[in-house]
Amino acid sequence: MSLTNTKMMSSEEIYRIGIDVGGTNTDAALLDSKLHTIHTVKVHTTRDVNEGIVESIRRLIEESGVNPAQVRYAMLGTTHCTNAIVERKHLGKVGLIRIGAPATTSVPPLADWDETLKAAVGQHAYIVHGGYEYDGRTIVALNEAEIIGCLEVMKGEVSAVAICGVFSPVNTSQEKRIEELAKQVLGEDMPITLSHEIGSIGLLERENAALLNGALLNVIAGVVKGFEEALHGFGIDAGVYICQNDGTLMRSEYALRYPILTIACGPTNSIRGAAHLSGLNNALVVDIGGTTTDIGVLSQGFPRQSSAAVEIGGVRTNFRMPDILSIGIGGGTIVRVDAAEDRVTVGPDSVGYELLKRGRIFGGDTLTATDVAVKLGRYTWEGAKTEELDEAICQRADAIMTQDIEDAIDRMKTSAEPVDVILVGGGSILVRDKLEGVAQIVRPAHYDAANAIGAALGEVSGETERIYSLDEMTYDQAMEDAKRNAIEQAVLAGAVRETVQIVLSEDIPIAYLPGNALLVKVKAAGRL
Structure with missing residues (x-):
């Protein structure tokens, strides 16, 4: 990106850095104390995502010319935790105590988990006597000897404990008592997740969220440490914040306790960034990256929260999540042509971060959505090779993508009335200037770094x-x-x-x- 604010940098000015790690690109933004965007950069996300974070900080500091000592706040929105669950990697072993016998024994813990995820998180899951009715009356009192017996078996076998009780959001007493017992048996340093602090009423979904939170503690510890080391490496001594999925920040110490709250913070950052850049408080935000299009609802300047249970890596959970609809259209989405049947199909798979190597306009052999947009004149890419692209095929692919995006927008609307749409993300070059059911399309300045700006805000x-x-x-x-x-x-x-x-x-x-x-x-x- 080019430097967008050439005024003299005041020695008194305080800056903040926002970084958002996506599946294809890692975006970074530098904002001043008045939240004006000073500079943005976009680097390819690598297999080791920390490399992309380090490179984005390096370029941001070098290209902006800002003194690193003046950067006082650093915010990170990351896919680390989501990736760990989806890929079943780096997850910690978690011991679970469900407070619910005899009322809940018919459905065992981890009943809807696949074998790979069960193996990653471990087999120490126990149901003990206890729990509450929906109005908070005790079903069964705790049997502390039974609980201590379960905790003794976990010794040396787990790196975290999750505690989940029937209707514990209504009455938290039993969960808190078992936390005290766990500290006595397993040590004061044992990380413990209480389900009522994360999920809402539904037992199984809340239990799943608490288990996943415990499994992600090692992952988030590595993220925070890596981010802090990257900042210190460039002479930045800043307050470190991690983005939550409700559009707000948490201090790094809080994130170390509740890593599950970072899930889906990427689309949320884009929605917050879109609101800031456009000046609109109520609209649909269409964020098109390299792999997917994420559509969210901006309500009073914040993302609308989902009221439905959400699946993460195949596991149903019920903690707060933004209401996001994702479809498989992005800048790297693969366009296929079946000449025999005269058929054109789009996606849902993508070349991802290999776009600059595999895309046709870059000399590659794969027709992508970006090739289509450049061929149709939506975007000018220096050195792009468009001569050999068939315009008729590109027109057909464009019609399919437009229809899919219009349908997705309709699904997120709350009425038949046309809505304002804010287009953000590097892949938003794919979209036409007019869409059915849309009152106006707003493409704000810095649209391609809205996620990083949202993180910094x-x-x-x-x-x-x-x-x-x-x-x-x-x-x-x-x-x-x-x-x-x-x-x-x-x-x-x-x-x-x-x-x-x-x-x-x-x-x-x-x-x-x-x-x-x-x-x-x-x-x-x-x-x-």
């Missing part, structure tokens, strides 16, 4: 979780008090008060407590 969050008695105050008063507390927590974490807004709010009536009790969870986020 990142906001700091604060949360509150309290039980209120509705005999003593109204529902509105309870919600207002919880929101005020969450805002204060965000400010304490380093957010600017004027920028803080509520990004998550939920309440659960708790019938087992007197006084018409209500459990309220609220999350607020604001700029650093």
Whole structure:
């Protein structure tokens, strides 16, 4: 990318770096204290993703001319955790204690996991007596001798423990008690994931999320260490933040406890970056990379969250995730021609990071979506060899891609009315200037680095979780008090008060407590 801000760099200026690791490219952006984009770079993601991170930081510093000592914040959005689950690599062994006998014994833990993932995470999964009814009343009291027996068997066999109880989001007491026992038996340093801190009510999906979180602890530790070492290697002493999938940041120490929250942060970063670059707060964001097109909904400046269970690597989970629809169209998507049947097909497979080697316009032998876009004049690529490309075939491939993207946009709309669409990602050169069902298409400046800019924008969050008695105050008063507390927590974490807004709010009536009790969870986020 070219340097986009040639003003003299003030010695007082404070900068931030945002990096987003994708399957094809690693994007990096440098922003100033007013969140203006100073410079962006795009490098190919390599098999060892840390190499791409180091190279992107090197180019960002060299090409922008910024003093590394002035970079005070560094944010990373990464696919490390997603890749580890999908590829079944680098996962830690996790011991599971489900608090649910005799009520839940008919469905064993890990029932819907395939054998490769079970083998990677381990076989130490136990169901012990306990659990709550939906209203928080105890089904069965804990049998601590039984629990200690299970923990003794795990000694030396697991690197983390996950604890999941029936209806524990309504009453957390049993999970917290088993955490105390686990620390006593396995040592204070044993990492423990409590399911109520990650997932919502559904038992099996919440259990899966807690298990995966425990399995990813080694992965995220390597990510944070590698990122910090890369920064220090260039003389950058910055606060390190990892991107979450709700559009906010978490300090690296928090990420070391909850790596599962980094899953799907890439599309979220693109949505946040698109909002910042376009100035729109409500729109559909179409992010086209080298491999996929991800479509998300921008609502009040933040990604719309999914209410459905989400599959990660074939495992159903129910922790918060952005509502994203992905289709197999990207800059590297392969276009095939069947001359015998006079048929053209597009994707879903892609040449990925090998585009510059295998694409036809670069001298390769594979027709890709990028070849089609350049042939049809949507983008000018210096030195591109388009003479031998058949324009009629490119037109047919373009019609297929356009139809697929229009259909995907329709599926994400909440009404039949035309919507605004913000196009971001390097692959957005594939899209025509007009689409059916779209009011306007906005291609903002720096559209191809929106994901890295979204990572750099990142906001700091604060949360509150309290039980209120509705005999003593109204529902509105309870919600207002919880929101005020969450805002204060965000400010304490380093957010600017004027920028803080509520990004998550939920309440659960708790019938087992007197006084018409209500459990309220609220999350607020604001700029650093």
